[in-house]
Amino acid sequence: MNGEDIRPVCTGYELLDTLPIGVVVLNEDHTVIYWNRILEKWTGISRNSIEHMPIQSKFPGMLTPGVLLRLQDVFTSGIPAVFSSQLHTRILPVTLPGGRMQIQNVTITPVLTPEGSYHALFAIEDVTDLTNRILGFRRMRDQALEEVAERKKAEEGLRVANKKLNLLSSVTRHDILNQLTALLGFVGLAKEMADDPELHEYLDISEKAANNIKRQVEFTRDYEDLGVKAPVWHRVEETVRSEAGSLKMGEITLETDLNGLMIFADPLFSKVFYNLIDNTIRYGEKTTKIQVFWSREGTDLRLIYVDDGVGVPADKKERIFRRGFGKNTGLGLFLIREILDITGLSIKETGNESEGARFEIFIPDGAFRF
Amino acid sequence: MNREPASLTEDQMDAFAELINIGMGRAAGMLNDMTRAHITLQIPMIRVIRKTDLSGEIYEDPDETLAFVEMDFRGPFSGVTGLIFPAESAKNLVAIMAGDEQSSDDFDAIRIATLTEIGNIVLNSVMGSITNVLGCRVSYSIPQFSEGTLSSITISTIPDNAEFSLLIKTRFIIEKLAIEGNILMVLDIGSMDTLLFAIEKVTEG
Numbered sequence: 001m002n003g004e005d006i007r008p009v010c011t012g013y014e015l016l017d018t019l020p021i022g023v024v025v026l027n028e029d030h031t032v033i034y035w036n037r038i039l040e041k042w043t044g045i046s047r048n049s050i051e052h053m054p055i056q057s058k059f060p061g062m063l064t065p066g067v068l069l070r071l072q073d074v075f076t077s078g079i080p081a082v083f084s085s086q087l088h089t090r091i092l093p094v095t096l097p098g099g100r101m102q103i104q105n106v107t108i109t110p111v112l113t114p115e116g117s118y119h120a121l122f123a124i125e126d127v128t129d130l131t132n133r134i135l136g137f138r139r140m141r142d143q144a145l146e147e148v149a150e151r152k153k154a155e156e157g158l159r160v161a162n163k164k165l166n167l168l169s170s171v172t173r174h175d176i177l178n179q180l181t182a183l184l185g186f187v188g189l190a191k192e193m194a195d196d197p198e199l200h201e202y203l204d205i206s207e208k209a210a211n212n213i214k215r216q217v218e219f220t221r222d223y224e225d226l227g228v229k230a231p232v233w234h235r236v237e238e239t240v241r242s243e244a245g246s247l248k249m250g251e252i253t254l255e256t257d258l259n260g261l262m263i264f265a266d267p268l269f270s271k272v273f274y275n276l277i278d279n280t281i282r283y284g285e286k287t288t289k290i291q292v293f294w295s296r297e298g299t300d301l302r303l304i305y306v307d308d309g310v311g312v313p314a315d316k317k318e319r320i321f322r323r324g325f326g327k328n329t330g331l332g333l334f335l336i337r338e339i340l341d342i343t344g345l346s347i348k349e350t351g352n353e354s355e356g357a358r359f360e361i362f363i364p365d366g367a368f369r370f
Numbered sequence: 371m372n373r374e375p376a377s378l379t380e381d382q383m384d385a386f387a388e389l390i391n392i393g394m395g396r397a398a399g400m401l402n403d404m405t406r407a408h409i410t411l412q413i414p415m416i417r418v419i420r421k422t423d424l425s426g427e428i429y430e431d432p433d434e435t436l437a438f439v440e441m442d443f444r445g446p447f448s449g450v451t452g453l454i455f456p457a458e459s460a461k462n463l464v465a466i467m468a469g470d471e472q473s474s475d476d477f478d479a480i481r482i483a484t485l486t487e488i489g490n491i492v493l494n495s496v497m498g499s500i501t502n503v504l505g506c507r508v509s510y511s512i513p514q515f516s517e518g519t520l521s522s523i524t525i526s527t528i529p530d531n532a533e534f535s536l537l538i539k540t541r542f543i544i545e546k547l548a549i550e551g552n553i554l555m556v557l558d559i560g561s562m563d564t565l566l567f568a569i570e571k572v573t574e575g
Binding site: 070073076077078079080081082083084085086087105107109110112127130131134135137138 | 441464467468478479480481483484486487490491494497498501502507508509510511512513
């Protein structure tokens with residue numbers, strides 16, 4: 001301990017040396033009665049050089065008229081006064097390392113003396129870091145709000161544009177389908193009237209091409225709705241049975257072991273099973289049975305669709321999900337993958353050719369429940 | 371349990387209202403200086419009320435978010451004085467006083483300190499003028515800020531055994547700046563006799 005720190009005269013304020021805030025006590029004529037250690041450290045002014053001196057001798061600009069007026073109230077009425085950093089920035093100028101000025105909150109508390117007058121105790125809190133953090137936080141928040149507003153604006157713009165595109169798509173689809181109906185009608189009439197087998201063959205090809213166009217146009221209706229509505233929970237058992245019921249299954253049987261499984265997916269989720277079953281019926285050739293069940297994989301789950309048809313050749317397992325690949329429209333499995341992808345589900349074909357097709361849908365934790 | 375105290379006489383009420391008016395008038399003047407806008411001050415409402423009814427008497431809408439700066443005082447007469455605003459008005463006031471652009475709705479530490487200082491200035495002028503007229507010495511707490519609905523704000527009345535308090539409420543409006551609020555004083559009923567005696571002494575003198 002430095003010998004100069006031991007003071008022979010006790011003012012009663014020594015306890016305030018232990019506080020982590022700056023403390024200065026003035027009497028009514030603004031003479032410094034007490035100057036604590038934190039202030040010595042902040043200002044580089046020792047208590048020996050400032051105590052018993054008017055505060056203005058070291059800080060001539062400290063008692064501005066506004067501060068002086070309220071300080072006077074402390075001395076006359078004994079009412080405390082607070083000075084906030086936003087309205088004053090600082091009362092006692094303190095230079096921080098690096099040259100910036102300290103930002104302060106100051107409270108002046110009256111201390112009644114035995115003589116019946118008041119001392120003014122200035123409690124000076126360094127709020128530089130706090131203020132800078134708050135200002136930084138405000139800037140971040142403003143920026144985030146600005147970005148949210150921009151994004152909302154962009155989303156609204158996209159929503160309007162999407163609505164217009166959908167309307168255009170819907171009107172165009174309607175018009176094309178009308179023309180196709182007429183075309184198919186006339187091709188049918190022409191086929192009835194054509195005696196030439198070569199011409200008949202050409203008309204068959206034309207009819208097939210027109211039907212393909214029709215299916216492709218109808219596909220756009222499904223794809224247009226994809227991701228438009230919020231995902232919902234689907235009861236898989238009900239979905240599979242309902243879609244199988246809407247198709248001509250013939251001799252093919254359906255077996256399920258799903259135990260109340262529910263999946264969080266796009267409202268078009270039923271199309272997944274419609275297209276899988278439709279593919280089995282169309283291309284399975286020797287299919288007698290479809291099975292749908294699930295298996296756990298850690299915290300995740302696999303939903304498995306199996307048929308006992310001819311299966312998928314090894315070199316086509318990935319390509320079947322590409323748009324346009326396939327024997328019919330080439331859009332069914334592409335649509336399935338797109339529907340599942342919306343809620344983070346994925347699908348792959350894992351069967352052995354000749355043993356049948358096996359589609360595994362990967363469902364992450366959180367996207368299924370029972 | 372206490373019984374309801376006798377009402378103030380008309381003379382006492384007049385003297386008391388005049389004293390309060392001096393304090394409230396000075397507070398309004400202070401607000402006027404700070405905002406440079408015209409303050410409409412309503413006639414103070416002075417009423418003896420049950421402590422349990424205090425919250426309901428202080429503000430009309432129990433669900434509105436309020437900002438409240440209060441100081442309690444003890445001495446020959448004791449109680450609490452406060453400045454209470456709807457949160458929106460408080461934010462407007464801080465924005466005007468500090469040139470603080472209202473980028474967010476939060477009362478962060480900077481805005482709380484600013485509002486506490488504004489409350490301190492206004493409340494000091496109320497209390498300073500009253501104690502100066504009466505020539506008595508009162509000790510005060512450091513001003514405190516709170517925010518919330520009435521049920522979440524605790525009005526820190528002196529924990530005595532009295533069932534009743536004296537509520538003095540003055541509503542002010544700064545129409546131009548969309549600011550409104552109330553200046554309150556809740557007096558410990560046990561202090562009434564001392565206070566009335568002090569008022570009588572001043573009016574007689």
